[in-house]
Amino acid sequence: MLEYIFFDERPWRLFIDYLIEKGLQPLSAQEDQGFMVRLPEETDDALMDDIEAYYDEMLDMNEALFIEQADPSEHQHAAGVSVNLSDGKVVQAMVDPTLLNRILVVLSTDELGQFINSIVDAVENPDERSVCRRL
Numbered sequence: 001m002l003e004y005i006f007f008d009e010r011p012w013r014l015f016i017d018y019l020i021e022k023g024l025q026p027l028s029a030q031e032d033q034g035f036m037v038r039l040p041e042e043t044d045d046a047l048m049d050d051i052e053a054y055y056d057e058m059l060d061m062n063e064a065l066f067i068e069q070a071d072p073s074e075h076q077h078a079a080g081v082s083v084n085l086s087d088g089k090v091v092q093a094m095v096d097p098t099l100l101n102r103i104l105v106v107l108s109t110d111e112l113g114q115f116i117n118s119i120v121d122a123v124e125n126p127d128e129r130s131v132c133r134r135l
Contacts, residue, residue, distance in 0.1 A: 003082050004055055006035040008065045011058035018054050086124050
């Protein structure tokens with residue numbers, strides 16, 4: 001499942017409306033960590049490119065709304081990445097927002113998810129052999 005998170009309801013609702021216009025049936029909910037939208041991983045690749053571009057626009061709106069509402073003396077930048085554990089838990093890993101933005105310039109959120117899942121798998125299922133021996 002692909003996950004999208006928002007911290008303001010307005011871009012969250014716009015994103016859901018956009019997905020519905022594209023013929024998708026997103027799962028959405030307000031959760032402790034924010035406003036979530038989930039899509040099946042089998043979503044068409046060409047459509048995913050459009051969705052990722054629109055999500056980036058909504059994230060920009062989300063950030064602008066956050067800055068508009070924030071007390072300048074308390075302004076903090078934070079970013080998190082959802083990590084899916086094998087027991088079904090989803091946890092948030094705090095990441096420096098500048099680093100995450102640099103990563104997302106060259107990787108899609110799906111590619112970043114694959115990378116993170118590889119690390120989670122290696123931590124949860126350690127294999128002492130070198131990579132070349134595993135092939």
